[in-house]
Amino acid sequence: MRRYSIFAVARETMRGHKGWPKQWTSPEPKKQYDVIIIGAGGHGLGTAFYLAKEHGITNIAVVEKGWLGGGNTGRNTTIIRSNYLYDESAGLYNHAMKMWDGLSQDLNYNVMYSARGVMMLAHNVHDVQGAKRHIHANRLNGVQNEWLTPEQAKEYCPPLNISQTARYPVMGAALQRCGGNARHDAVAWGYARAATDRGVDIIQNCAVTGIKRSANGAVEGVETTRGFIGAKKVGVVAAGHSSVLMEMAGVNMPLESYPLQALVSEPVKPIFPCVVMSNTVHAYISQSDKGELVIGAGTDQYTSYSQAGGLHILTHTLDAICEMFPIFSRMKMLRSWGGTVDVTPDRSPILAKTPVPGLYVNCGWGTGGFKATPGSAHVFAHTIANDAPHAINAPFNLDRFRTGRLIDEAAAAAVAH
Amino acid sequence: MLLIHCPYCDEERPELEFRHAGEAHIERPTDIKSISDEEFMKFFFLRDNPKGVAYERWRHMHGCGRFFNAVRDTVSDKFVMTYEAGKPRPDGDELRAKSKETNQ
Ligand SMILES: Cc1cc2nc3c(=O)[nH]c(=O)nc-3n(C[C@H](O)[C@H](O)[C@H](O)COP(=O)(O)OP(=O)(O)OC[C@H]3O[C@@H](n4cnc5c(N)ncnc54)[C@H](O)[C@@H]3O)c2cc1C
Ligand SMILES: [Zn+2]
Secondary structure: OOOOOHHHHHHHHHOOOOOOOOOOOOOOOOOEEEEEEEOOOHHHHHHHHHHHHHHOOOOEEEEOOOOOOOOHHHOOOOEEOOOOOOHHHHHHHHHHHHHHOOHHHHHOOOOOOEOOOEEEEEOOHHHHHHHHHHHHHHHHOOOOOEEEOHHHHHHHOOOOOOOOOOOOOOOEEEEEOOOEEOOHHHHHHHHHHHHHHOOOEEEOOOOEEEEEEOOOOOEEEEEEOOEEEEEEEEEEOOHHHHHHHHHHOOOOOOOEEEEEEEEEEOOOOOOOOOEEEEOOOOEEEEEOOOOOEEEEEEEOOOOOOOOOOOHHHHHHHHHHHHHHOHHHOOOOEEEEEEEEEEEOOOOOOEEEEOOOOOEEEEEOOOOOOHHHHHHHHHHHHHHHHHOOOOOOOOOOOOOHHHHOOOOOHHHHOOOOO | OOEEEEOOOOEEEEHHHOEEEEEOOOOOOOOHHHOOHHHHHHHHOOOOOOOOEEEEEEEOOOOOOOEEEEEEEOOOOOEEEEEEOOOOOOOHHHHHHHHHHHHO
16 A cells, blocks of 8 residues: 555655555455455444454455445544443443544544534533533543533534523533544545555445355355355444344344434535534534534434435424524525434444354444444454454443343433434 | 325325334233243344335324324335234235335
């Protein structure tokens, strides 16, 4: 791999940018790999990268039915934070948070991680108490989070209206300063390039149609639209399609797939310096480096694989945004889209071995897995390489739905993303 | 927004009047405290989540208020049919063929 650097840019400037090599290749699938990863989103590509980098396993195929990064990775609103309530979640999300810092250097690819801060507003006494409890729990777990008065919140985020006569007055806010955004596509592309460099085959436009198991039940490989590909270890990292793939191996999952929509405005000059979310008004907003306001909705009400959703969900979201930020009421929305998110009963992910020997699953990230990409990929690679979970993801197993040892962020979450 | 036919009102009404209420034809075990953890997990947490024909419960919240069942294609979101709660689950293959027709 030719490293990206200021010298490379200078050299290519002299040559009219004709010498940039391809970032990844499009190889024909081999007959047999050591590991197959199904799904070339950030979590799948990252898993391949860490398998190669940290576990010396390089004979890997990442099989993708569409184009890499075209799933939820390329559709999300890119909010990064780690202020989850429970100890298990703190361990997992904060592991990722620590990795965001330094990821660009590690991949030699600018993922544009921007620690601009994630602010969660409190509008009533209940919100204030909940936020403070959250902050205390986070700090006991070594997770950054702090309380701001309305004036401090306004100083951090000037467009905020802190008038106490507003319909939803701001009574304070929780701020995670290391939270923020990263460029979603760059995360997929950076992992793809770095994994390719270490010998990983990324096979796009190749849908997995079956998972083959031997007489003793163990995984033998996958049937695809481009033929059978063998491997003794297969990792399913397919977000909204995880149920469908696991069903191919005969495993019924505690998952439901819902549409989740987002939209962006026309680009404008910098106006919004951080991420603001309000669980009570149910809205969140940030501004991309291109200048668009990035706004996300809640899930649609019914399960669907359509990668689209109802218009009324979007208008409802915009109602909430305009309620909180009347200055944006005249902004034009440029485009909207949907992804298919896989939701677990406790709203925590599953990163685990499965009842099928050689089959591993990383799913259930639902509406909020982008933030966890590096950490998730890192511990999932460990799980596959060692056929045993890392201490960080051990609680995120499938068995919790039998034992009742849930990680109930559904009940605890300050907000979905 | 979808148009949904309520089998009780016998009318097609906008989606906003309805609430999705999860997978249909899940039977609550009669003696729930005697079942194993494994069986409880299956009943309470595991879901089919099919890509294609799905059987689900809906409630006509802002109408008659009653629960009914529906067959919907989860790729096109088209309703293949709706039927009254308690009626047997309609045959899958026939419906898959029907949903293909309506998809074209
Ligand atoms: C609108 C929206 C907003 C969001 N906002 C946020 C946010 O602000 N912050 C946050 O942290 N998270 C957010 N999320 C969630 C986040 O996007 C996901 O949790 C995360 O990106 C999942 O990454 P992944 O790599 O697991 O899945 P994906 O990127 O979806 O990758 C899975 C891949 O599997 C492939 N696949 C599926 N079936 C097959 C098959 N049969 N064969 C081969 N390949 C297959 C798919 O094509 C896809 O490319 C949001 C999601 C959406 C939709
Ligand atoms: Zn009715």
